[in-house]
Every structure is written in C-alpha cells, then in structure tokens.
Amino acid sequence: MPREQSADEPALPESARAQEDHVLAADIEQPAKKTSEDRVLARRAGARATARKAVKPLRSIAIFGAVGALVAGIALPAFAQSKPSEAAPTTLQQLAAVDAQSLVVASQATAAPLSRGTFSATTPEEIAKKKAEEAAAARAAAAAKASTASSSGQFNTAGYALTSPGSGEVRYPLPMGSWNVSRTIGGGHNGADMLAPAGTPIYAAAAGVVRASAESIGGYGVCVMLDSVVGGQRVQTTYGHMIYGSRQVQVGQTVAAGQLIGYVGSTGRSTANHLHFETWINGGLVEPMSWLSVNAG
Numbered sequence: 538m539p540r541e542q543s544a545d546e547p548a549l550p551e552s553a554r555a556q557e558d559h560v561l562a563a564d565i566e567q568p569a570k571k572t573s574e575d576r577v578l579a580r581r582a583g584a585r586a587t588a589r590k591a592v593k594p595l596r597s598i599a600i601f602g603a604v605g606a607l608v609a610g611i612a613l614p615a616f617a618q619s620k621p622s623e624a625a626p627t628t629l630q631q632l633a634a635v636d637a638q639s640l641v642v643a644s645q646a647t648a649a650p651l652s653r654g655t656f657s658a659t660t661p662e663e664i665a666k667k668k669a670e671e672a673a674a675a676r677a678a679a680a681a682k683a684s685t686a687s688s689s690g691q692f693n694t695a696g697y698a699l700t701s702p703g704s705g706e707v708r709y710p711l712p713m714g715s716w717n718v719s720r721t722i723g724g725g726h727n728g729a730d731m732l733a734p735a736g737t738p739i740y741a742a743a744a745g746v747v748r749a750s751a752e753s754i755g756g757y758g759v760c761v762m763l764d765s766v767v768g769g770q771r772v773q774t775t776y777g778h779m780i781y782g783s784r785q786v787q788v789g790q791t792v793a794a795g796q797l798i799g800y801v802g803s804t805g806r807s808t809a810n811h812l813h814f815e816t817w818i819n820g821g822l823v824e825p826m827s828w829l830s831v832n833a834g
Contacts, residue, residue, distance in 0.1 A: 676753060705834015706767055708795040710742050710776060710814055719811065722824055728775065728815035729825040735780065735810040737801040742774045742814075742829070743767050744794045747786045757813065758805020761786060761798050767832065770818055777813035778804050 716733040720726060745765030754760040757777035761784055765772040780802030786792055803810045816825040 705832070706794060707743050707829065707832040707834065708740055709829055709833050710740050710774075711737055711801070711812060716812070718826060721826060722822065727822055728777070728813045731812045731814055733801045733810065733812060735800075735802055737810075737812075738797055739776055739779065739799045739801060739812055741792045741794060741796045741798050742816075742833075743772055745772075745774075745792060747788050747790045747792060748773070750784050750786055750788050750790075752781060752784075753805070756806035758807060759784060759799070759802060760805070763792065763798075771820070773815075773817040775813070775815035775817075777815075778802055778807045778811060780804070 711731055711733055715737050716731040719730045719732050721729040739761075741763055743763070743765035745763040747761065748764045749760065749762040752759050754762075754777075757775065759779040759781055760775065760777045761779070762776070763774050765774065776799060778801070779799040781804060783800040783802065784798065786796075786798050792798065801810055801812050807813075814825050816823050816828050818828070
C-alpha cells in the first residue's frame with residue numbers, strides 16, 4: 538500500500554516515492570508458507586528439547602543414588618566393626634569339648650591293617666542260628682547232668698527186680714500185670730502205648746547193644762534204643778517217654794534180655810505215664826504186642 542506523505546515531509550519525486558513504497562512493501566510482506574520438511578525439523582527440535590528437560594532430573598537422581606551407595610559402602614562396615622558382637626549361645630558339645638581329654642599319638646605310630654578275619658557281620662539268620670546252637674548246647678548240658686545223676690543212682694532200684702521174670706530170649710518190657718495197651722501201630726503211630734504208673738521199671742526186650750540213650754530224642758522224650766539179633770533176624774526196639782534222669786544204660790553198652798534200662802514216665806509228646814514200645818524186624822515195622830506174644834518167654 539502506498540505510504541501517505543506527512544505534511545512536514547518534503548515532496549519527493551515520483552520515481553523516488555515509488556522505490557520507497559516498494560521497499561516498505563517488501564518489509565511488511567507476509568512470511569512465506571512453511572513446507573513439510575520445515576515442520577518435521579521443527580517437531581524433531583521440540584522432541585529433543587523435551588528429552589533434555591526429562592533427562593536432567595533423572596541424571597540428578599542417579600548422581601545422588603551413586604553418592605549414597607558410596608557412603609553406605611564405606612560407613613556401614615566401619616560401623617559394624619565398631620559395634621560389639623553378641624556372644625553366641627554355648628552348646629553342650631562345646632562345653633564337653635572344654636573338659637574332654639586328649640590323646641597325643643607319636644608321629645611314628647601306624648594304623649594296623651584291617652583284614653576280613655578281624656570282624657564279622659551279623660544277620661538275622663546268623664542270630665537265629667546262634668540262638669539255636671545255644672539252646673542245643675543247653676539241652677546237651679542238661680542231658681549230661683541228668684545222665685550223671687542217673688549213673689550215680691538217683692533212682693533207688695532196691696525195690697525193683699534188675700531183670701524181668703522169665704528165661705526166654707525175648708522178655709516183656711514191663712512187669713506182667715502192671716500195664717495195659719491203650720493203642721498200637723496205625724495212623725502214623727509206630728508203636729504200642731503201654732499205660733503204667735510213673736516209675737514202673739522198664740526192661741530190655743532182648744539182649745543187644747545200646748544204639749541211642751538220651752534225655753530228649755524228638756517226640757520220644759527220654760528214650761533208649763537197642764540193636765539186637767533174635768533168631769538170626771535184626772531186631773531194633775525203642776523205649777520212649779521215660780522219666781528224666783531214669784536211664785540206666787549208655788550208648789555202646791551191652792545189655793542182657795530183661796535187664797533194667799529205665800522207668801516209665803511222660804516226657805516228650807505224651808499226655809499220660811506210659812511206655813511207647815516199638816519193634817522193627819530187619820528194618821520193617823511190626824506190631825509190638827503180637828511179636829511179644831509169639832516170642833516172649
């Protein structure tokens with residue numbers, strides 16, 4: 538727009554006025570419109586300014602944190618060393634260690650080599666075997682004691698005949714009239730049960746050699762077994778359930794027919810006083826009472 542001339546200003550030529558108006562118009566010319574690149578640059582500049590504003594407080598916090606950590610790392614250990622430590626409670630083991638005796642071993646001492654023969658392991662089977670052996674030893678000791686007692690005359694035989702009546706090669710093992718048979722062989726029972734009062738004398742049914750004589754032979758209890766020869770046949774006789782300590786003969790001893798060998802009792806698997814009498818001919822079991830009735834004199 539052409540500038541209005543003031544009343545005090547001198548008049549200018551027309552060409553000079555036109556130049557002045559052109560200059561003024563350029564000065565007040567509107568700024569050129571911004572391009573897209575200018576706007577992108579402006580946004581980037583604003584973001585950087587905003588980031589710089591946010592980083593400054595964080596940087597200050599990090600500096601203060603590092604300074605605090607440095608102070609704590611230096612001050613706390615020194616404080617801990619200056620603080621008196623609380624004594625830990627004393628245990629029984631520590632008290633015992635104070636009074637414990639010590640052993641000083643010479644430097645030349647050497648450990649003895651350990652061999653398998655210097656120790657043994659114990660298993661339940663070994664314990665059971667050991668107990669069985671101890672029980673067997675106790676029974677053997679009791680049997681030996683009873684055998685000694687019998688040989689010393691524990692039973693008074695003065696009132697009994699030392700031989701059974703008769704003169705035959707075979708005799709009844711009990712005095713006639715003193716017994717009766719409750720059962721004989723059959724059903725797994727291998728002999729005749731001759732019921733008689735306790736202490737009734739038992740005689741050898743035939744002459745022979747004592748094969749067994751013990752205070753305990755299985756279910757027989759106190760028992761004597763004889764090996765004989767009668768009429769050219771091998772005869773084995775068994776006398777079971779005698780009174781403890783009543784045996785009058787020992788293994789290997791030779792006996793005569795009708796000789797006293799023991800007394801009636803109820804030992805072993807027995808419920809009443811009786812003689813369990815067995816007869817085996819040439820290794821075969823025979824009914825004892827029938828054999829006696831045919832052969833006893």
